[in-house]
Amino acid sequence: xxxxxxIVAPSWTLLSTGDTVRHQHVSLAVLLxxxxxxxxxxxxxxxxxxxxxxxxxxxxxxxNAAERGEGDATTEASTSHHSTRPRRVVRxxxxxxxxxxxxxxxxxxxxxxxxxxxxxARAALVSDSTVTxxxxxxxxxxxxxxxxxxxxxxxxxxxxxxxxxxxxLRPLAEAGYLVVVLKEPLGIALTDLGQSAGPIxxxxxxxxxxxxxxxLGGVAAxxxxxxxxERVDGLxxxxxxPLDDMSGADLxxxxxxxxxxxxxTPAKVDASQAKxxxxxxxxxxxGAVHAFFAxxxxxxxxxxxxxxxxxxQDQIVTASRELLDGISLGG
Numbered sequence: 001x002x003x004x005x006x007i008v009a010p011s012w013t014l015l016s017t018g019d020t021v022r023h024q025h026v027s028l029a030v031l032l033x034x035x036x037x038x039x040x041x042x043x044x045x046x047x048x049x050x051x052x053x054x055x056x057x058x059x060x061x062x063x064n065a066a067e068r069g070e071g072d073a074t075t076e077a078s079t080s081h082h083s084t085r086p087r088r089v090v091r092x093x094x095x096x097x098x099x100x101x102x103x104x105x106x107x108x109x110x111x112x113x114x115x116x117x118x119x120x121a122r123a124a125l126v127s128d129s130t131v132t133x134x135x136x137x138x139x140x141x142x143x144x145x146x147x148x149x150x151x152x153x154x155x156x157x158x159x160x161x162x163x164x165x166x167x168x169l170r171p172l173a174e175a176g177y178l179v180v181v182l183k184e185p186l187g188i189a190l191t192d193l194g195q196s197a198g199p200i201x202x203x204x205x206x207x208x209x210x211x212x213x214x215x216l217g218g219v220a221a222x223x224x225x226x227x228x229x230e231r232v233d234g235l236x237x238x239x240x241x242p243l244d245d246m247s248g249a250d251l252x253x254x255x256x257x258x259x260x261x262x263x264x265t266p267a268k269v270d271a272s273q274a275k276x277x278x279x280x281x282x283x284x285x286x287g288a289v290h291a292f293f294a295x296x297x298x299x300x301x302x303x304x305x306x307x308x309x310x311x312x313q314d315q316i317v318t319a320s321r322e323l324l325d326g327i328s329l330g331g
Contacts, residue, residue, distance in 0.1 A: 212236025
């Protein structure tokens with residue numbers, strides 16, 4: 001069963017998400033490949049074991065025992081039995097641990113399935129005269145036609161297709177800001193808390209940086225801002241909040257949330273205010289849910305929206321741009 005699961009889980013992830021995995025961090029494709037390969041090896045080993053057991057075994061002979069004497073044979077059998085028992089125990093423990101690890105691998109291959117970007121998000125990834133969009137191994141870059149001096153490094157939410165953020169972030173590039181969206185290892189921002197340093201180093205022309213993210217991506221962005229105050233001027237939280245106390249940080253912070261969010265609920269956002277600077281700007285989008293901060297469809301556990309996605313995203317974009325406007329002016 002485990003062998004089958006190791007093959008079925010990555011196959012389901014690939015078949016149910018189209019070309020999504022190809023545009024995420026390479027670590028996800030590697031994990032799925034390892035799972036499938038492990039499944040093939042497990043099944044091959046199982047088939048080999050069945051074939052070996054089905055073969056007739058040669059009959060035991062007592063000729064040697066008779067030559068040595070019955071007493072010696074009995075003593076030798078007893079000694080052999082006691083010496084092989086610890087080995088069997090060790091092999092049994094090793095087999096059990098191996099099966100547990102393989103089960104975890106199969107489960108991870110299924111659980112890490114990304115939420116695919118919608119057609120609207122994909123459409124926002126097309127370059128034109130105002131924005132040039134490029135993809136690299138570590139991130140997507142939205143570069144405005146004019147020379148930008150302020151930029152945003154953005155971390156998507158957990159298991160969210162990196163491309164799903166395009167409809168919300170492209171307007172920021174159209175307004176003249178450089179926007180970089182990270183491809184997070186395995187789709188989980190917390191797997192590399194220093195990842196934002198890569199695009200920042202790659203764009204020395206940017207003099208003012210903000211970091212931000214959606215949900216768990218915002219948690220990672222907050223940690224990066226806390227750890228790199230010399231590089232970061234602002235923090236943008238989309239349906240997110242920090243885990244650590246950042247109340248003394250010298251940052252321009254904007255926290256944007258949805259009133260109907262079932263995951264980063266209004267209560268959680270309110271409870272986190274003591275961890276942010278006193279002059280943090282809070283914007284609650286009436287009727288918005290967790291999944292409105294990107295375009296990847298509905299999300300399990302989320303609330304029920306009472307406004308349209310388009311209206312909510314207009315407000316999200318406006319509040320996000322105001323943070324970047326303030327940073328670019330030195331505010």
